[in-house]
Amino acid sequence: MENSSSSEEALHVVMFPYFAFGHISPFVQLSNRLCAHGVKVSFLSAPGNISRIKSTLKLTPDAQIIPLQIPQVEGLPPGLESTSDMTPAMAELLKQAIDLMQPHITTLLSQLKPHFVFFDFAQHWLPKLASQLGIKTLRFSVFATISDAYIMVPARQHNSSSTSTSTTIDDLMRPPNGFPVAHNIALKEFEARDFSYVFMRFHGNPSVYERVLDCLNSCTAIVNKSCMEMEGPYVDFLRTQFQKPVLLTGPLVPEPPSGELDHKWVHWLGQFPAKSVIYCSFGSETFLNQDQIKELALGLELTGLPFFLVLNFPANTNPQTELARALPDGFMERIQNKGVVHTGWVQQQLILAHQSVGCYVFHSGxxxxxxxxxxxxxxxxxxxxxxQYLNSKLVAGVEDMRTGVEVKRREESGGFGREDVMEAVKTVMVDVDKKPGVSIRANQSKWRQFLLNREIQDKFIADLVQALQGLKSLC
Structure with missing residues (x-):
C-alpha cells in the first residue's frame, strides 16, 4: 500500500483506550489501518491486556505496545486489568485508578513526543495535560455517532429540567434540542432508565456524561468510528454542537477471519441448508437474566429453524450452574438434533461466515x-x-439503515416473550420483503457491498491521515 504521508513527516500517534476489550479492539483496528498508511503507533494498556492485544495488533517497526501500571485503589484487586474480570462496582474504581495515572502519562508523553493522542471517554484530564506538552488530542469514540449525538452533547444539559447529575428519565426519553427531527429517534422508558447511569457520580468522581463532555469540549478534534453514508445527520449535529472538526475513520470493517473453524462446528453446521441456521450471541460483557434466557431459548425453538446459542455469564459465576437454572425443563432434550447451547468463547467470525448461517440474533453492539x-x-x-439501544434504532430505523428488525419489548420493563423472538426471526427469514416499499434484504445487500468495498474503506483512512497532517501544522 502506498504510504499516505510519504511526502511529509511521518505522523506519530499514541493510542490510549479504556481498559475494556469492547474499547481496546476498535483502537487496535484503527492502529492497524493507520500503520498501513505510514503512521507510527504507540499503544498504551495494562500488562494483563497485552497478550490479547498482541494477537490482533500487527506489530511492525511502526507499532509498539507500552505497558501501564494501574495505581492501587482500595477495593480494586491487584491484577484485574480489564473490565471483563470486574464487577460494575470495580469498574467504577477502575476509572478512579485511571485518574491517578496522570503523572505516569505525563512522563510517558514527554518521552514519546507524539503528534497526537487518541484517547477514550474516561481520560477527561488528558487534553489539558497533553496541551501543556504541545501535543494535540483526539477523542476517539468506539460507539456509533448516534449515541454521542443523542446523549453526550451540551444540548442534553440545556433542555434538561435538572442538573447533569440528576437528569430525569423523562428528559432522556426526548432527543436533545436541535437533534435531527426527521429521524424521529426517542428512547422507551426502560431504555432511558438504563441510560440514567451515565449521569450518576460514584465515589465523588465525575459522571460518565461529565467526563465525555469534558473530553469533547477540550480535545483538538473528535474522531468517530463512522461515515457520512451511515450517520451523516448525526455527524453534522455533533459538529454543530462542538464547533470543531469531527473526523471519521469509517466503520472499521474487520479483516476476514483467519484459521479454520473447529471440526465439530463444521460438522454440525454442515447438516443444514445454506442460510438456514440462526446464530445468537451477546458478546463477552452483555449478560441476560434467567427470564430473558428462558424466553430467548423458547423463542428460538419456536422458529423451527436450527440455532446456535452462545451465552456468557458474569465473572465469579459458574456458567453451567447458571445455564441449568435458566433453561426450561426438557429443553436440551427437545433441541438435541437442531440446536446448540454453548458457554464461553467461540470462533464467532468463522461461524458467521459459514454458508449455513443466515440469521444473527445479537445485542446490537x-x-x-x-x-x-x-x-x-x-x-x-x-x-x-x-x-446498544441507539445502535438498534440506527440499524432498524426506516429513515436510517433499515437493515434489520428489533425484537418487540414492553415499554416500561423492556421485557420480551418467546413469541416476540420468534416473530422477529420470522420477519427477516421468511416475511422479510412482504411490506411494500421496505426491502430489508435489499438494504442488507447494499450495506454489505459498501462495507466490503476495500477502495471505499481504505479512502476513509487516507482522508483521516490527510486531515491529521493538516491539524498537525496548526498552532
Whole structure:
C-alpha cells in the first residue's frame, strides 16, 4: 500500500483506550489501518491486556505496545486489568485508578513526543495535560455517532429540567434540542432508565456524561468510528454542537477471519441448508437474566429453524450452574438434533461466515452490526444496555439503515416473550420483503457491498491521515 504521508513527516500517534476489550479492539483496528498508511503507533494498556492485544495488533517497526501500571485503589484487586474480570462496582474504581495515572502519562508523553493522542471517554484530564506538552488530542469514540449525538452533547444539559447529575428519565426519553427531527429517534422508558447511569457520580468522581463532555469540549478534534453514508445527520449535529472538526475513520470493517473453524462446528453446521441456521450471541460483557434466557431459548425453538446459542455469564459465576437454572425443563432434550447451547468463547467470525448461517440474533453492539452485515446475515436486534439501544434504532430505523428488525419489548420493563423472538426471526427469514416499499434484504445487500468495498474503506483512512497532517501544522 502506498504510504499516505510519504511526502511529509511521518505522523506519530499514541493510542490510549479504556481498559475494556469492547474499547481496546476498535483502537487496535484503527492502529492497524493507520500503520498501513505510514503512521507510527504507540499503544498504551495494562500488562494483563497485552497478550490479547498482541494477537490482533500487527506489530511492525511502526507499532509498539507500552505497558501501564494501574495505581492501587482500595477495593480494586491487584491484577484485574480489564473490565471483563470486574464487577460494575470495580469498574467504577477502575476509572478512579485511571485518574491517578496522570503523572505516569505525563512522563510517558514527554518521552514519546507524539503528534497526537487518541484517547477514550474516561481520560477527561488528558487534553489539558497533553496541551501543556504541545501535543494535540483526539477523542476517539468506539460507539456509533448516534449515541454521542443523542446523549453526550451540551444540548442534553440545556433542555434538561435538572442538573447533569440528576437528569430525569423523562428528559432522556426526548432527543436533545436541535437533534435531527426527521429521524424521529426517542428512547422507551426502560431504555432511558438504563441510560440514567451515565449521569450518576460514584465515589465523588465525575459522571460518565461529565467526563465525555469534558473530553469533547477540550480535545483538538473528535474522531468517530463512522461515515457520512451511515450517520451523516448525526455527524453534522455533533459538529454543530462542538464547533470543531469531527473526523471519521469509517466503520472499521474487520479483516476476514483467519484459521479454520473447529471440526465439530463444521460438522454440525454442515447438516443444514445454506442460510438456514440462526446464530445468537451477546458478546463477552452483555449478560441476560434467567427470564430473558428462558424466553430467548423458547423463542428460538419456536422458529423451527436450527440455532446456535452462545451465552456468557458474569465473572465469579459458574456458567453451567447458571445455564441449568435458566433453561426450561426438557429443553436440551427437545433441541438435541437442531440446536446448540454453548458457554464461553467461540470462533464467532468463522461461524458467521459459514454458508449455513443466515440469521444473527445479537445485542446490537456496533462492531457486531458490522460483523453481521459483512458475513451476509439477516439481523435480529435485541439490545440490552446503553449504546446498544441507539445502535438498534440506527440499524432498524426506516429513515436510517433499515437493515434489520428489533425484537418487540414492553415499554416500561423492556421485557420480551418467546413469541416476540420468534416473530422477529420470522420477519427477516421468511416475511422479510412482504411490506411494500421496505426491502430489508435489499438494504442488507447494499450495506454489505459498501462495507466490503476495500477502495471505499481504505479512502476513509487516507482522508483521516490527510486531515491529521493538516491539524498537525496548526498552532
Amino acid at each position: 456496533y462492531s457486531s452490526v458490522i460483523e453481521g452485515l459483512v458475513s451476509d446475515c439477516q439481523l435480529v436486534l435485541l439490545p440490552l444496555k446503553g449504546d
